[in-house]
Amino acid sequence: MLERAPSSRAARSLARLAQAVKRLALADGLTPVQAQAILFCARTRPDVASVGSLARVLGTTHATAVGIVDGLVRRGYVVRRSKPDDRRVTLLALTDRGREVAETILEGNAILERALDRLPADQRTTFEQALDALSRELAAAGHLQLSEPCPGCVFLEPNAAPSASRPHYCRYFRSYLSDVETQLDCPKHTPPRTDGFRREELRLRAAR
Ligand code: SF4
Numbered sequence: 001m002l003e004r005a006p007s008s009r010a011a012r013s014l015a016r017l018a019q020a021v022k023r024l025a026l027a028d029g030l031t032p033v034q035a036q037a038i039l040f041c042a043r044t045r046p047d048v049a050s051v052g053s054l055a056r057v058l059g060t061t062h063a064t065a066v067g068i069v070d071g072l073v074r075r076g077y078v079v080r081r082s083k084p085d086d087r088r089v090t091l092l093a094l095t096d097r098g099r100e101v102a103e104t105i106l107e108g109n110a111i112l113e114r115a116l117d118r119l120p121a122d123q124r125t126t127f128e129q130a131l132d133a134l135s136r137e138l139a140a141a142g143h144l145q146l147s148e149p150c151p152g153c154v155f156l157e158p159n160a161a162p163s164a165s166r167p168h169y170c171r172y173f174r175s176y177l178s179d180v181e182t183q184l185d186c187p188k189h190t191p192p193r194t195d196g197f198r199r200e201e202l203r204l205r206a207a208r
Contacts, residue, residue, distance in 0.1 A: 024108030
């Protein structure tokens with residue numbers, strides 16, 4: 001009888017979970033990739049929610065991302081606008097209808113959160129750490145674009161201007177951020193002590 005290695009069984013379980021997550025995200029007749037694109041618009045900093053970033057997050061080509069966005073614009077979920085300081089970049093934003101659909105998709109995530117809540121706390125922590133390690137491994141190999149909120153990013157200077165309405169400073173974008181803005185996903189999020197950090201630091205220094 002064929003014995004499966006533990007890593008092979010775990011990979012299969014992950015693939016099944018991915019299928020369930022995709023199904024939970026389906027709303028309003030959207031395809032999984034359209035649902036992902038809507039969540040990208042809902043969670044990403046508005047000034048970096050570009051078609052290029054979407055393509056990287058989806059792991060697809062720019063042309064394919066343009067096609068996905070075309071479909072969402074036609075259905076009235078998304079609008080395009082040029083980035084004010086760089087007209088070559090197209091930014092994406094949800095319409096009211098798009099925000100409603102994003103809420104529906106997020107309700108699917110809540111089902112998953114409730115299932116995770118039923119796990120004992122130590123198992124949940126171990127699971128989260130293992131998924132985090134896997135994500136970083138896949139990102140380092142170029143299979144996944146991590147887009148995360150500011151906490152934990154090496155470029156964040158929390159409370160750099162404590163009395164201001166936007167008290168936190170981002171050294172990457174050289175701009176101040178409000179509490180709410182630091183909770184949005186950013187494709188430039190860089191955790192400490194990784195090759196990515198060294199690359200981003202070198203890039204920043206070169207740009208100065
Ligand atoms: S680069 Fe880091 S600190 Fe700056 S906006 Fe992105 S996640 Fe936040």
